[in-house]
Amino acid sequence: MGYYFACGSNPVGFDPLERLNSMTKSRVAVPEAVRQDVIARTNNRCCVCQTPFVQIHHIDTDPSNNDPDNLAPLCPNCHNQADGRLATTVTLNASRIKALRDRWYEYCERRRESSNVGPNAMLKLKNFVRSVGFANHGWAKTFASVDLAYKSMNRDEIIDHLFSTTNRDDLVTYLETVKYMYGIPRQIDEVVRRFEDVCNAFGVSYEELG
Ligand SMILES: [Zn+2]
Numbered sequence: 379m380g381y382y383f384a385c386g387s388n389p390v391g392f393d394p395l396e397r398l399n400s401m402t403k404s405r406v407a408v409p410e411a412v413r414q415d416v417i418a419r420t421n422n423r424c425c426v427c428q429t430p431f432v433q434i435h436h437i438d439t440d441p442s443n444n445d446p447d448n449l450a451p452l453c454p455n456c457h458n459q460a461d462g463r464l465a466t467t468v469t470l471n472a473s474r475i476k477a478l479r480d481r482w483y484e485y486c487e488r489r490r491e492s493s494n495v496g497p498n499a500m501l502k503l504k505n506f507v508r509s510v511g512f513a514n515h516g517w518a519k520t521f522a523s524v525d526l527a528y529k530s531m532n533r534d535e536i537i538d539h540l541f542s543t544t545n546r547d548d549l550v551t552y553l554e555t556v557k558y559m560y561g562i563p564r565q566i567d568e569v570v571r572r573f574e575d576v577c578n579a580f581g582v583s584y585e586e587l588g
Pocket residue numbers: 424425426427428429452453454455456457
């Protein structure tokens with residue numbers, strides 16, 4: 379997928395000299411399984427500032443060192459700071475990034491353990507939206523306000539990204555959005571009942587939704 383960038387492929391504010399230097403090192407793409415693992419472990423959020431949609435940072439600045447201990451999920455902004463591409467007041471050096479990353483990994487792990495999202499929740503939601511027909515607005519358009527990257531994703535990809543969150547408040551907001559996208563309150567009882575079932579699978583009761 380093209381939504382994540384490894385070190386050196388970051389188009390935001392890159393320094394041509396730094397780029398040339400990094401090209402002299404052998405480039406090995408972060409293996410997809412490793413990249414997905416980092417994203418899954420961190421709920422696709424920056425380990426420094428928790429902004430969603432991460433790039434994979436090589437802590438030792440060697441883009442060929444894809445050892446998981448050398449990788450950290452950073453948003454484009456923090457990634458620039460970590461690579462020293464922008465003058466900043468806070469230095470994101472290697473040891474600081476590792477410490478923040480490990481703390482964030484631990485936090486996400488605890489959230490996952492305490493989460494009561496059912497194993498089939500994602501599938502239930504996908505089946506539900508597939509069966510219920512057209513939404514008032516497209517998913518890409520609706521969720522572009524959360525992140526512009528959703529503009530170029532299809533519905534199932536957007537669902538995978540949004541609903542894999544371990545943040546319960548976010549989950550409630552997304553379910554509320556789906557509720558109004560599909561005009562659930564005006565739907566026939568059977569559709570409402572099935573949407574309630576989807577909410578339950580995510581550990582949220584329909585009554586909680588605004
Ligand atoms: Zn960040």
